[in-house]
Amino acid sequence: MRNWSLAKPALALGFLLAVACFAPNFYVLFADETYDVAILNGRVMDPESGLDALRNIGIRGGKIAVISESPLSAKSTIDAKALVVSPGFIDLHEHGQEERNYEFQARDGVTTSLELEAGTDDVDRWYALREGKSLINFGVSIGHIPVRMKVMGDPQGGMLPTGDAAHRAASQEEFEKITTAMDKGFRRGALAEGMGVNYTPGATHWEIVEMFRIAAKYGASVHVHLRYGGLKEPNTGLAAIEEVLAAAAATGAPLHVVHITSMGLKYTPQLIAMVKGAQQHGLDVTTECYPYTAGSTALQSAIFDPGWQENMGITYKDIQWTATGERLTAETFDKYRKQGGVVVIHSIPEEAARTAVADPIVMIASDGMPITGAKVHPRGQATFSRVLGHYVREEKALDLMTALRKMTLMPAQRLEKRAPMFKEKGRIRVGADADITVFDPSRVIDKATFDEPLQYSEGIPFVLVNGIVVVKDSQLVSGVHPGRAARAPLAN
Ligand SMILES: [Zn+2]
Secondary structure (H helix, E strand, O other): HHHHHHHHHHHHHHHHHHHHHHHOOHHHHHOOOOEEEEEEEEEEEEOOOOOEEEEEEEEEEEEEEEEEEEEEEOOOEEOOOOOOOEOOOOEEEEEEHHHHHHHHHHHHOOOEEEEEEEEEOOHHHHHHHHHHOOEEEEEEEHHHHHHHHOOOOOOOOOOOOOOOHHOOOOOOOHHHHHHHHHHHHHHHHOOOOOEEEOOOOOOOOHHHHHHHHHHHOOOOOOOEEEEOOOOOOOEEEEEEHHHHHHHHHHHHHOEOOOHHHHHHHHHHHHHHHHHHHHHHHHOOOOEEEEOOOOOOOOOOHHHHHOOOHHOOOHHHHHHEEEEOEEEHHHHHHHHHHHHOEEEEEEEOOOHHHHHHOOOOOOOEEOEEOOOOOOOOOOHHHHHHHHHHHHHHOOOOOOHHHHHHHHHHHHHHHHHOOOOOOHOOOOOOOOOEEEOEEOOOOOOOOOOOOOEEEEEEEEEOOOOEEEEEEEEEEEEEEEOOOOOOEOOOOOOO
């Protein structure tokens, strides 16, 4: 008798299920309640687990809820037949942090765009400007360059210093203000520390060490544009990497060397060897590159102080004015340097670019620029599709899984010690954030060029950010802003 009280509801439930199973829409009804979006029949590639197989993915509440060989249905479905389903790309280095940049980046497969090299001097303000308004996820570092510009009274407005912040050592009082501002940035959740010693050559070696010490206190990586990017002894890229390897070793701060190709030029393999050697001997050091043979920066910056031709092994004609696309002469160099503006610098040997793109330890990051001139560098619009289309498919310089690892898992791992939220990014795993890029490995390609840089990449038909579709059938979805702040925990 006692069992009856339990059995009666069970029998009733069984009867209801039996009826429901005969109802024609039962399975659809059941599944509709389960997943918001399903990505079906795709070749799912996950660099963390090594999974590379046909699977269906169910997404609920912005997270990956199931990865299954069984059929799924949902409120909306994406047919990913013959397409690769990858974690969304994480760009550690993108200076253009406006909606137009995010649109180009989404079309290039990027779901998280981070400004970690230059960074900001006001972390709260930076995040507040983008909260609730962004197509893709966004994040920033506390930047030694902008902090130094503010403290030392450099002309504001530009991204890079031209006055005292570039050329002069800080006084004791200025140094203390810089230190305080950097520390505050970390307490407000900056993801990393940004540094560009090449742009602040007046900063003493000791100031650089002290900046590493602050980052070490917060377990934050220092994303550094090295002091030199030159070929001429003693100011070579090799000497410059020695400075920051020593600072990392002496303070315990993790080090991330940005755009290793434009720093190393023809000595790029030697710089990569330095990073590898440091890793093998226990230092937390990483690096990144973009897949191009040209750099880009402000012509008025300290990089073009006297000696630049010998340092970089280039001359006027290798520099392109982005407002018009014209190559410079001695006369136009002087004129535009006074005026101020962005140039493209054709200085990186193809062999260096290819070596770095192919190397499994070198992450992919765009170094994309704000879209100010008609001939802006194409890297911000097309870096990721260029690696997948040109270097993986056409050149066979590296395999697809290695390339994806360099764009997804490795950048997430770079940041997860400082910002644990990155443990849920860069992976196709149950419970991970549903930041997902769906592309055609036989068609994906960059279309942006130095002549026509404002072209969307092709062969990336679907992109999801926190489970929301932002690219559908190779078109941007309008009116959606699912991007969230990628930020480290706040501290007192
Ligand atoms: Zn840089």
